[in-house]
Amino acid sequence: MGLSVDNIVKKYGENTVVDHLSFEMNEPGVFALLGTNGAGKTTSIRIILGMLAADGGEVTWDGKRFLAAEKPVGYLAEERGLYPKYKIIDQLVYFCTLRGMNKEGALKTLDYWFERLNVTEYKQKRAEQLSKGNQQKMQLIAALAPNPELIVLDEPLSGLDPVNAELFKSVIREEIKQNKYIIMSSHQMATIEEFCKDIVMLNKGKTVLQGNLNTIKKGYGRVKLTVKAEGDITQLARECELTVTEDTPNGTSFNVKSEEQAHRLLKMIMDNKIPLIKYELREPSLNEIFIEKAGDKNEG
Amino acid sequence: MRAKGWRNVFSFTFLQYIKTKSFIVGNIIICVIVAAICVLTNVLPVAMSGSDSSDVGDENDPGTEVSDFFKAGEVSLFDEVEILAKDDKSTLSEIFKDRFSEPQSSLDDVVEELKTTEAMKIAVQITARTDKDGKVTGYEVRSYYSSAAKGSVDELNGVVEELINRRILLNAGVSPEKYEDTQVSVFTSKTEAGGKNLNSIQGMINYALPMLVSIVLFMFIFTYGSVVAQSIATEKTSRVMELLLTSVRPLAVVIGKVLAMGLVSFLQFFLMIGVGAASFAISSPFGWMSKAAELLKNPEIQDALSQMGQSGGTIGAVAGVSSSDIEIAQTMNEFTKVFTPFNIATIIVIFILGFLFFSLIAALIGASVSRMEDLQAAMSPYSLIGVFGMYLAYFPVIFNADALQSGDGSVNPVQLFSYYCPISSPFALPGAVMVGTISPMNVLISVLVLAVFVVLIAIVVSKVYEAIILHNGNRIKFGDIIKMAVRK
Numbered sequence: 001m002g003l004s005v006d007n008i009v010k011k012y013g014e015n016t017v018v019d020h021l022s023f024e025m026n027e028p029g030v031f032a033l034l035g036t037n038g039a040g041k042t043t044s045i046r047i048i049l050g051m052l053a054a055d056g057g058e059v060t061w062d063g064k065r066f067l068a069a070e071k072p073v074g075y076l077a078e079e080r081g082l083y084p085k086y087k088i089i090d091q092l093v094y095f096c097t098l099r100g101m102n103k104e105g106a107l108k109t110l111d112y113w114f115e116r117l118n119v120t121e122y123k124q125k126r127a128e129q130l131s132k133g134n135q136q137k138m139q140l141i142a143a144l145a146p147n148p149e150l151i152v153l154d155e156p157l158s159g160l161d162p163v164n165a166e167l168f169k170s171v172i173r174e175e176i177k178q179n180k181y182i183i184m185s186s187h188q189m190a191t192i193e194e195f196c197k198d199i200v201m202l203n204k205g206k207t208v209l210q211g212n213l214n215t216i217k218k219g220y221g222r223v224k225l226t227v228k229a230e231g232d233i234t235q236l237a238r239e240c241e242l243t244v245t246e247d248t249p250n251g252t253s254f255n256v257k258s259e260e261q262a263h264r265l266l267k268m269i270m271d272n273k274i275p276l277i278k279y280e281l282r283e284p285s286l287n288e289i290f291i292e293k294a295g296d297k298n299e300g
Numbered sequence: 301m302r303a304k305g306w307r308n309v310f311s312f313t314f315l316q317y318i319k320t321k322s323f324i325v326g327n328i329i330i331c332v333i334v335a336a337i338c339v340l341t342n343v344l345p346v347a348m349s350g351s352d353s354s355d356v357g358d359e360n361d362p363g364t365e366v367s368d369f370f371k372a373g374e375v376s377l378f379d380e381v382e383i384l385a386k387d388d389k390s391t392l393s394e395i396f397k398d399r400f401s402e403p404q405s406s407l408d409d410v411v412e413e414l415k416t417t418e419a420m421k422i423a424v425q426i427t428a429r430t431d432k433d434g435k436v437t438g439y440e441v442r443s444y445y446s447s448a449a450k451g452s453v454d455e456l457n458g459v460v461e462e463l464i465n466r467r468i469l470l471n472a473g474v475s476p477e478k479y480e481d482t483q484v485s486v487f488t489s490k491t492e493a494g495g496k497n498l499n500s501i502q503g504m505i506n507y508a509l510p511m512l513v514s515i516v517l518f519m520f521i522f523t524y525g526s527v528v529a530q531s532i533a534t535e536k537t538s539r540v541m542e543l544l545l546t547s548v549r550p551l552a553v554v555i556g557k558v559l560a561m562g563l564v565s566f567l568q569f570f571l572m573i574g575v576g577a578a579s580f581a582i583s584s585p586f587g588w589m590s591k592a593a594e595l596l597k598n599p600e601i602q603d604a605l606s607q608m609g610q611s612g613g614t615i616g617a618v619a620g621v622s623s624s625d626i627e628i629a630q631t632m633n634e635f636t637k638v639f640t641p642f643n644i645a646t647i648i649v650i651f652i653l654g655f656l657f658f659s660l661i662a663a664l665i666g667a668s669v670s671r672m673e674d675l676q677a678a679m680s681p682y683s684l685i686g687v688f689g690m691y692l693a694y695f696p697v698i699f700n701a702d703a704l705q706s707g708d709g710s711v712n713p714v715q716l717f718s719y720y721c722p723i724s725s726p727f728a729l730p731g732a733v734m735v736g737t738i739s740p741m742n743v744l745i746s747v748l749v750l751a752v753f754v755v756l757i758a759i760v761v762s763k764v765y766e767a768i769i770l771h772n773g774n775r776i777k778f779g780d781i782i783k784m785a786v787r788k
Contacts, residue, residue: 053767073547079542081535081543083316085320094308094312099547
């Protein structure tokens with residue numbers, strides 16, 4: 001059963017910021033909510049979490065109306081928020097008790113998380129005394145400590161150094177192993193590809209792409225060709241009716257209409273005895289799909 | 301269900317607020333000030349009356365006293381109408397010794413000298429005022445002083461005035477022995493038939509207490525309402541609110557915060573009263589309160605007080621006790637009657653309702669801003685309502701001083717309006733209840749009016765709060781909030 005988002009709509013005046021968004025999470029895993037800035041991701045998350053009332057549609061959990069305030073949800077917001085003047089331990093215990101934990105249980109769980117994220121030494125400090133990265137760790141702890149079944153991570157890795165980004169990723173992997181339902185919103189497509197099975201891509205509130213990530217990629221087929229050779233292949237590419245999309249020291253990239261078109265170019269390179277260094281025919285990356293679906297429509 | 305979790309918000313807000321340095325330091329300072337005021341109010345009158353009695357001169361002294369400062373000065377007398385006799389001038393000579401003179405030079409010359417001298421010198425000119433027939437209708441004492449003698453000139457004028465009054469009576473045939481008998485004061489007062497017969501201290505309390513109470517309540521209710529707005533705006537602008545709203549509904553946040561700050565303000569209010577009472581108790585052996593308590597043990601005073609009846613009244617002379625002491629005992633006796641269970645309950649209820657009224661408005665305003673810089677501008681309507689309400693409670697008391705001091709129990713129309721208007725009643729009602737210028741039935745009506753408005757604001761809050769708390773961007777104006785509530 002899990003989480004079901006059914007046709008939710010949100011309007012501000014004449015502007016529709018979420019336009020009939022629907023998706024389902026029937027089993028644990030990571031679900032990606034993608035879109036450019038202003039696409040309606042954060043509004044959608046707020047509606048799913050019950051912070052904002054939708055103008056239409058509904059969100060259910062196991063078939064019943066879902067209200068985050070009534071079911072513990074872990075939420076790491078894009079714009080981080082902690083009380084700057086209060087001690088970390090005090091505010092984290094507060095957030096845990098708001099989600100139904102008792103104080104003793106909260107303290108015990110928090111000790112585990114402080115150690116897991118290497119921030120035990122900061123627990124008695126005020127939030128304003130912490131670096132941005134450590135504040136982010138505290139927020140992740142606030143989201144995960146109550147052991148919620150549903151976790152919403154809005155740009156979880158933004159602003160982190162590679163070491164801490166890896167630490168966050170390892171924590172996310174652990175949560176996946178514990179069969180959590182995770183909604184992740186990020187502009188880092190590599191991260192999404194690393195974790196997510198299903199995606200929804202929004203553009204100006206409308207769903208422009210939706211489904212299983214592997215299926216979507218397979219649907220596109222192997223249409224991305226990259227070739228690196230020791231001689232000039234541009235003339236050969238023209239003869240195969242291929243247009244260059246990118247030319248870098250790592251090779252020349254083309255969009256191909258079919259695999260046969262790519263094979264034809266390979267045959268011509270071989271026939272002309274041009275030494276070949278790299279020949280890669282692959283499905284488009286999520287980043288390329290994202291730019292194709294959202295990029296040209298968001299030039300403003 | 302919409303307010304589930306408010307207890308967590310309440311306890312966290314309360315505990316975090318009372319742990320802040322500014323709150324602790326602020327309270328210590330307030331307690332010290334309150335204690336100092338209470339100790340001084342208790343002890344000073346007794347100390348001053350003690351020093352007054354020690355300064356009384358001997359029987360031959362016509363009441364003339366001079367300060368230490370003035371004892372070093374020089375006095376020149378120009379009695380142009382020769383009202384003062386030789387004896388009077390001798391009195392001045394006794395006080396000022398060789399520093400008193402009747403110079404032969406002109407007044408103008410002496411005044412000219414006073415302009416430049418650094419010594420403390422005063423030249424006193426006595427002239428007469430007459431009618432068209434040349435009959436004396438009064439005397440005028442004009443003193444010219446050097447800058448160094450500025451602080452003592454009124455005192456010297458008083459001495460000369462008293463000497464002239466004494467001489468007039470002696471010239472009219474009053475014997476020196478009988479002169480002291482003429483030196484008694486006449487006090488006047490007025491009481492409307494059926495009104496309370498108040499002594500002068502009670503009259504003063506009746507007038508000053510409502511004003512003092514309105515200012516103190518304004519400080520607590522208004523200030524802590526602002527703290528609610530600031531706290532909510534901080535949570536919203538620091539994005540903590542988003543985290544909170546994954547656990548509780550917005551209404552629970554408002555209720556928790558408002559009640560927490562209400563408790564803080566309530567406790568601080570009673571802390572002040574407690575510190576004040578303790579200060580009075582500690583300084584009691586040296587102050588007028590212990591004196592009043594002692595007097596109230598006097599069986600004769602107890603009898604007299606018990607015979608005064610409901611309308612109050614001034615008790616007559618009691619052997620061995622001065623009238624002013626009886627007034628103190630009477631005031632103490634009447635003041636203790638103010639703290640009836642009904643009055644205390646009423647004041648607490650008004651305090652709570654008043655706090656809810658203002659803090660709910662403040663909560664809405666705090667939720668309407670997206671940046672802390674906007675909060676001050678957004679709070680303008682709140683400040684306007686609060687300050688106007690306080691003035692509405694405060695100024696009618698000043699304009700009704702006569703009735704309040706005379707105890708006739710009447711209130712002017714503006715004062716009456718301030719008891720029923722919800723923006724002023726939290727500041728006006730408690731004082732009115734304490735001095736008895738409002739009947740229990742009217743108290744009930746006033747409390748009901750305030751309660752209805754609190755409920756109305758609570759309805760507005762519950763309707764629009766969820767919509768505005770996550771609004772980011774331009775500040776939502778107060779008028780827009782009201783429109784939003786009406787539409788819903």
